[in-house]
Amino acid sequence: MRICFFVFWLTLLLPLTSPGAEPLRVSVLFSESAATHRTRGLEAGLTKELGTQTVIHRVFLGQEDMDEDRFDTIFLESETLRQVTDAVVTDGHLAFAFAQKYGQELFPDTPVLACSIPRPAPTILRWYENVLWLPEESSIQQAVDLVFTLCPQTQTVVGITDTSDDGHKRMKAVARAMRPYQKRAILIFPGHEPGDDAGLNFETLGAVLSSVPNRGVTLFLGVSEDSAGRPIPEPMLAEILHTRTASPTIVLDDTFLGTGVLGGPMISGKSTGRSAASILKRLRSGENPREMLPQPIRATTILDGQALARFGLVAPQKTTIVNAPNQVEKKGNAIPTSTLGWIVGLLLCSGFLFFSKRHRS
Numbered sequence: 001m002r003i004c005f006f007v008f009w010l011t012l013l014l015p016l017t018s019p020g021a022e023p024l025r026v027s028v029l030f031s032e033s034a035a036t037h038r039t040r041g042l043e044a045g046l047t048k049e050l051g052t053q054t055v056i057h058r059v060f061l062g063q064e065d066m067d068e069d070r071f072d073t074i075f076l077e078s079e080t081l082r083q084v085t086d087a088v089v090t091d092g093h094l095a096f097a098f099a100q101k102y103g104q105e106l107f108p109d110t111p112v113l114a115c116s117i118p119r120p121a122p123t124i125l126r127w128y129e130n131v132l133w134l135p136e137e138s139s140i141q142q143a144v145d146l147v148f149t150l151c152p153q154t155q156t157v158v159g160i161t162d163t164s165d166d167g168h169k170r171m172k173a174v175a176r177a178m179r180p181y182q183k184r185a186i187l188i189f190p191g192h193e194p195g196d197d198a199g200l201n202f203e204t205l206g207a208v209l210s211s212v213p214n215r216g217v218t219l220f221l222g223v224s225e226d227s228a229g230r231p232i233p234e235p236m237l238a239e240i241l242h243t244r245t246a247s248p249t250i251v252l253d254d255t256f257l258g259t260g261v262l263g264g265p266m267i268s269g270k271s272t273g274r275s276a277a278s279i280l281k282r283l284r285s286g287e288n289p290r291e292m293l294p295q296p297i298r299a300t301t302i303l304d305g306q307a308l309a310r311f312g313l314v315a316p317q318k319t320t321i322v323n324a325p326n327q328v329e330k331k332g333n334a335i336p337t338s339t340l341g342w343i344v345g346l347l348l349c350s351g352f353l354f355f356s357k358r359h360r361s
Contacts, residue, residue: 023053024280027085027107029099031092031116033062033233038255038269042091042115045273050280057083061094062233075102087283088112089276091269093166100128111289113276116253116267119294132292134275139299140170140221142265143250144177146301147217148184150262150313151248156216158247159189160208162223163199170221191227199227206240212247220251220261248311254302258323262313263303272297 026046030039039058047054057080075081081102088107090096096114103112112131119135147154159174161167171189178187190208191200200208205223212218220241225231234255241249242259250264257263275297283289303315305324315321 025055025086027057028089029095031094041269042273045270049277092116133294137296137298139265140173141177157187158218161221201226206244209244210246218249262307265299267297
């Protein structure tokens with residue numbers, strides 16, 4: 001009997017102790033300079049789909065003084081980049097540029113998953129045989145539509161972007177998206193208007209955010225550099241959004257959620273991580289990476305509950321709400337501690353009275 005009991009418990013423990021498949025090793029190159037809400041979400045999406053045994057080597061490439069020399073320094077000094085890896089995930093333009101410059105030396109013949117960049121042109125697809133693309137579908141039309149859904153009385157849309165090539169593309173896309181609303185509101189781009197075309201620096205950005213007129217909405221399209229071409233670190237942008245934002249502000253990614261912005265149609269870090277994980281699973285099952293087509297990631301609307309409350313706005317249906325006011329984290333149907341204490345106390349008192357009465361009788 002004892003032997004059977006021992007064998008029973010041994011069969012239960014064997015799956016926990018026997019070695020399984022080798023854990024997947026993934027190098028994730030971030031364009032940010034440090035961990036953000038988005039980078040943590042991307043890692044969470046990867047581990048949720050691939051399992052907690054996945055080994056993630058993370059490298060943050062963004063720096064205030066980023067240039068070619070800085071790239072070389074990271075390449076020469078980073079030990080993390082020299083870890084053995086099964087796949088590389090790049091998040092953003094900077095990370096992808098770094099992977100393409102040093103990839104053959106750091107991780108030759110290793111699949112590279114390029115995330116958080118626009119859909120590449122067909123001619124570019126032929127240049128990178130080892131690259132798997134997870135391009136972002138443009139959400140600018142959705143963002144403009146959301147402005148007038150949340151704030152139908154809007155009379156001014158203030159677009160915020162930089163003077164980079166991507167910034168000019170975003171401005172043109174917003175202008176096209178505004179055509180159905182051109183009789184209801186005007187569109188301005190501070191720093192890019194006639195007589196005011198010097199771009200934005202850190203100081204003027206703060207002044208613009210704090211002086212948006214009544215019935216105005218800010219459309220923050222992204223600012224990666226100032227008017228002189230110097231990078232603006234994301235922690236500085238987060239601080240200025242937190243302290244100077246005076247109007248409802250729509251954003252296109254979840255990097256700045258929690259700083260006071262409303263949110264918007266975005267591709268969250270977590271959804272990017274899950275999409276990348278699904279590709280990695282296909283690779284591990286033996287699928288040929290050269291036969292995989294680009295897998296676009298589509299935006300979903302995510303709004304900050306506290307920002308909605310601040311501006312007295314109501315979220316549309318089918319919207320994900322984060323950071324809701326007075327939000328209490330609940331797990332299952334847990335009973336509040338104070339209520340549980342009362343229940344236990346009443347049960348003890350009832351039991352004491354019952355046994356006392358029984359003892360006397």
